[in-house]
Structures are given as C-alpha cells and as structure tokens.
Amino acid sequence: MQIINTIGRRKTSIARIYLTPGKGDIKVNDRELKEYFLSEIHQTTVKQAFASVKAENQYDVMVNVEGGGVKGQAEAVRLAIARALVEVNAEHKPVLKKDGLLTRDSRMVERKKPGRRKARRRFQFSKR
Template identity: 45%
Template sequence: MSEANVYSATGRRKNAVAHAWISEGTGAITINKRPFEEYFPTLTQQNAILATFEVSNLAKKFDVRVSTNGGGLNGQVGAIRLAIARSLIQFDAELRPVLKAAMMLRRDPRMKERKKAGRPGARKRFQFSKR
C-alpha cells in the first residue's frame, strides 16, 4: 500500500478500538494482518463491515487495512465500521449525509460499568442477612 491517497480514521464501540487505513484498490480487507473472512467468520459480522461500502456505492473500490483491539468481536465490528465510514468521508465529503442517514457515523458509547468498593460487582450486593 503506497502512502499516496491513504485515508485513515479511528472508530470506537464499547471498549473496542479500530484504526482503519483505506486506499483505492481492488476491495481487499485485512484485519490485524489476517484476511477479513478469517478474522470474522460469521456472515453477519462480514456484512456489517461491508454495509459501509454498500451504502456509499463504493464496493470493491478500496483496499482496507485495519488494526483493532479491545472489546469482543461484535464490538470490534462496530468500531471498524465507524472507522471505515470516517475515512470514506475524508475521501469524499459528499458521502457524509448518506452515511449519516444510514447511522454509520454514530459511536456506541455503552461501556462496562466499573466495580464499586464493598460490592461484588458494579451494582450487585452481597446477600442481606437480618440475623
């Protein structure tokens, strides 16, 4: 991948973080130096990532390289989707209304709540004993 015309962005969902670099190419997607189909084996996860290109009518026009960590697989899918959408906007600002209408530019802020002191979990309490 040459450094000319490479667009990059960061996406987050829950505790997952993804950095995506897109450049014009044949549609090859690499995630953490592994093929896209190997990293995300289920069709639902694959379609969620490809949906960004389908909405913007740019399927098979970009090579995507992604580095992701944290969270679970579905959290990483959402983070990658946001990162790709943000980098497509860098490529062409006219895509912003289309991607925004398709809810591709929304970050999912839900995160695991921290454990509180004196409790077994974030909200769970120890069993109450009157006597």
C-alpha cells in the first residue's frame, strides 16, 4: 500500500496531503471534512478533483492545512488532491488540466503602499 504525499497552495494557505487507497474518508487537521469545512461550497471544492476523474470513495485523504482563510484552505487542498491523483494515475492529467485543477492560482493580496489608505485607495482629498 503506497502513500502519495503532495502539497497545494493558495494565497497564504498551505495544504499537505497524504492519499491512500481506501473508502473515501477525508480528515482535515484530525477532524472530519464536514466538521472542519462547515460550508457545503467548501466541501464540494475539496472533493472537486475526485468528481472530475470519477474517483469518489476510492481514496482516503489525511490533510494538514495552515494559514489563510477557509476558502483559500479549501482551494489549497483541492490542488494538492489533484496533484496526488495525477501521481496515482497519469491518465487523469488531461481531465484535471481541462477543469483547471492543476494550475496554482497565483493571485495574492496586493500590499498596502505608503501614502495610501489601502493598496490603491488614496486618502480623501480636501480642497479647503
């Protein structure tokens, strides 16, 4: 029995997963998926790679995720699972690639600049 170890990132979230053949259990930080990701949308996001390759309930996933918010963490886990599925079976790659699940979303929060209120928002101008 082999264990596939991959990593996924999104914004400031980092997800490390361990994929093993099993019956579909997903544990996130030693908690059940439904207990960690309360929103149905985030649960679906995590399972999206399995749905694309029709491999639901075939693998057990152990996830360690940290940093960022709930959405970023869910998307980081999704990327890690997609990468692991490609390692298991290379025939999954075109399907996952077409669905955009193998591309790391590089968008990050723009930094605040000096002399501005936020990244782009300027302080209010007062003529008098």
